Amino acid sequence: MNLSRFPRIRVAHLPTPLEPLRRLTAQLGGPEIWIKRDDCTGLSTGGNKARKLEFLMAEAAEQGADMVITQGATQSNHARQTAAFAARMGLQCHVLLEDRTESKNEQYRNNGNVLLDLLHGATIAHYPGGIDMNAEMETAAGKFRADGRSVYTIPGGGSNATGALGYVNCALELSYQINDLGLRVDSIVHATGSAGTQAGLVTGLRALNTGIPVVGIGVRAPRQHQQQSVLKLAGETAGRLGLSGIVREEDVVANCDYVGPGYGLPADSTIEAIEMLARLEGILLDPVYSGKAMAGLIGLIREGAFVKDRTVIFLHTGGSAALFGYGHCFDFSKPESTPRSL
Numbered sequence: 001m002n003l004s005r006f007p008r009i010r011v012a013h014l015p016t017p018l019e020p021l022r023r024l025t026a027q028l029g030g031p032e033i034w035i036k037r038d039d040c041t042g043l044s045t046g047g048n049k050a051r052k053l054e055f056l057m058a059e060a061a062e063q064g065a066d067m068v069i070t071q072g073a074t075q076s077n078h079a080r081q082t083a084a085f086a087a088r089m090g091l092q093c094h095v096l097l098e099d100r101t102e103s104k105n106e107q108y109r110n111n112g113n114v115l116l117d118l119l120h121g122a123t124i125a126h127y128p129g130g131i132d133m134n135a136e137m138e139t140a141a142g143k144f145r146a147d148g149r150s151v152y153t154i155p156g157g158g159s160n161a162t163g164a165l166g167y168v169n170c171a172l173e174l175s176y177q178i179n180d181l182g183l184r185v186d187s188i189v190h191a192t193g194s195a196g197t198q199a200g201l202v203t204g205l206r207a208l209n210t211g212i213p214v215v216g217i218g219v220r221a222p223r224q225h226q227q228q229s230v231l232k233l234a235g236e237t238a239g240r241l242g243l244s245g246i247v248r249e250e251d252v253v254a255n256c257d258y259v260g261p262g263y264g265l266p267a268d269s270t271i272e273a274i275e276m277l278a279r280l281e282g283i284l285l286d287p288v289y290s291g292k293a294m295a296g297l298i299g300l301i302r303e304g305a306f307v308k309d310r311t312v313i314f315l316h317t318g319g320s321a322a323l324f325g326y327g328h329c330f331d332f333s334k335p336e337s338t339p340r341s342l
């Protein structure tokens with residue numbers, strides 16, 4: 001496997017740290033929990049999209065683009081990191097934001113990632129929930145092209161075989177750190193949405209023959225659907241690497257029991273996980289992705305799903321900028337916090 005044959009613009013702060021979560025481990029009574037800090041990739045408050053964008057934006061540059069367009073939900077971390085990356089490259093950025101939650105909350109609609117999109121100079125167009133956003137994006141791109149712009153479009157979440165190379169790279173990095181620290185890893189757990197993170201990670205870990213399983217905690221789609229999306233993209237990613245067929249169906253595992261009321265809507269367990277990490281470890285999670293993934297990890301540990309004397313790694317995919325759009329979901333007036341509806 002040779003990643004350096006793919007064009008890449010190095011912007012992310014890598015390698016991200018791999019650290020123990022001692023107080024959370026003590027609270028839950030084992031296994032040992034470690035955290036891979038992809039919330040610290042450095043680009044506009046960090047997160048997993050920085051790794052994907054290193055490969056995607058290099059492709060945009062190769063194609064001579066003067067503008068990038070992408071799409072996501074209102075509080076999209078991907079839109080924010082794309083806007084920041086585009087700013088750094090001197091490219092115009094246009095984002096299409098889908099109203100998946102129908103929240104009327106002022107902070108949700110204008111603060112957090114939306115504020116940062118605008119701060120990075122992106123233009124925003126708002127769309128109702130439930131429509132084909134990739135089709136809308138092609139329509140928007142067509143209009144800009146008719147105006148003479150050279151447009152590079154990036155799918156939602158940056159999840160295609162190019163973006164997923166960023167997580168093949170993460171698998172290389174993580175595998176090196178695991179060996180270096182001598183960790184006996186039972187599983188890697190992280191949030192899975194548009195599938196690129198898990199597809200790249202699984203492909204990389206398989207290519208290295210690590211034998212380490214990955215559990216994607218779903219944030220939107222039901223399990224079968226999520227696993228199919230990841231498997232399909234992993235197949236395409238392996239193909240790009242000349243390793244077709246390396247990812248088997250059994251390598252792709254999603255758990256979609258922690259979605260709660262729906263995409264972008266925190267469950268009680270999401271709020272509990274965010275508060276636990278903030279108070280036990282001083283680490284910020286988010287209500288859409290990493291909070292649900294951590295709720296999944298906590299739930300699975302409570303069920304006894306992992307070997308107690310082994311290590312479980314939580315891949316922190318970022319997202320804390322969204323917290324500023326979700327302040328109303330926390331209730332600090334009670335000793336035991338309960339979530340408020342969005």
Ligand SMILES: *Cc1c(COP(=O)(O)O)cnc(C)c1O
Nearest residue numbers: 077193194195197289317318319
């Ligand atoms: C996009 C995102 C994810 C999900 O990653 P995918 O590659 O889309 O599956 C997880 N966490 C955060 C914070 C994200 O922004």
